[in-house]
Amino acid sequence: MINHLKFINYAHDLASKNFGKTFPNPSVGCIITKNDKIISKGVTSSTGRPHAEEIALRKAGKKASGAKMYVTLEPCFHSSQNGSCADQILRSGIKEIYISCIDPDPRTKNKSIIKLKRNKIKVFSGLEKNKTINLNKFFFKSLIKQKPFTKVKMAISSDEKIAWNNYKSKWITNAKSRSYVHKLRSNSQAILTTSKTIVKDDPRFTVRNKNKIIKNLNVVVVDTNLNIPLNSKVLKNLHDKRVIIFTSKKNSKSQKLIQIGCEVIQMKSDNNSLNLKKLFSNLYKLKISDLFVEAGGIFFANLIKNNLVDEIHLFRAPIIIGEKGIPVIKGNDLKMIKKKLLEKFTFDNNLYLKYEVK
């Protein structure tokens, strides 16, 4: 008996390995088999194109004729490099296709499945569908909301403070927790922060392993009054990442930031703050569909108030900072946020808690 589950799971493994490299596209895996042997495989490339099916078909060449395909997301109906993936599958002579999940993108949704079936290809969908959805949560959720999928990370003390009253926040949590933060960063499309956190901490916001930079992450800065210092570390290596700054100001500093390679987006301010819902819609239009927030408790409270948080990642250390410390969420309480625990584990004496916000 053919083990379809084994092949579709192999396609999922391929997709998982590439996750974090295909933004704003989902990471998709594809396997082509003949006589129950894998003859070729593909995974969405790091720029999002070519698609997994296109790579697998190219590698299989003429051998694809009469073969079976296992793919984790419905092949695209709209154009890829050599026409749509659906058309390439038709041209290749593939006779059977197993698709985990229907593509929610209205440009494709069900259209490829219908086209393939009309052309006498046997199509089976739904096998391990939740694996595709869980891996590419950002893709499904951002498409529905037309706003980026947003994860807030907070390193906190047992009394729920994120920094001492002099704004010092190094190092609340231990090295193992901090190294896991780098893993979470590497699975994100961009970091979202405030100019205040940049002024106080001057973070690099890179992905590092043993202090070696592995990736320069895109950074989005909320900066109503353009307070970001021009010598901030996040403004280094602009050839290798996007830095998008939202501000109400248009002046010589905004010109300078554009000159050095930042994208400066002007928005009207209201009571000296920016409309976060509009800002998030703008980010989605700028093709940012996944955010990892590393900012303070004032900004976190504003995000929650605007219903813009999808996940909270807490790292809790067994230290007390005291009443004068900076709170994890200003004017609110973590307990008041409706959320569901998704994961819980420890890094020595630090506790990691991952929540989905309801």
Ligand SMILES: NC(=O)c1ccc[n+]([C@@H]2O[C@H](COP(=O)([O-])OP(=O)(O)OC[C@H]3O[C@@H](n4cnc5c(N)ncnc54)[C@H](OP(=O)(O)O)[C@@H]3O)[C@@H](O)[C@H]2O)c1
């Ligand atoms: N432990 C951790 O995981 C962690 C992570 C990141 C940061 N931190 C620490 O957090 C501390 C800062 O926290 P914080 O709560 O004082 O500040 P914060 O939340 O980082 O930033 C607050 C500032 O963000 C801006 N802001 C917030 N909402 C806005 C909106 N809707 N539109 C425009 N601007 C908006 C305002 O800046 P303007 O007034 O300039 O307009 C506001 O003063 C730092 O010491 C940093 O070390 C800790």
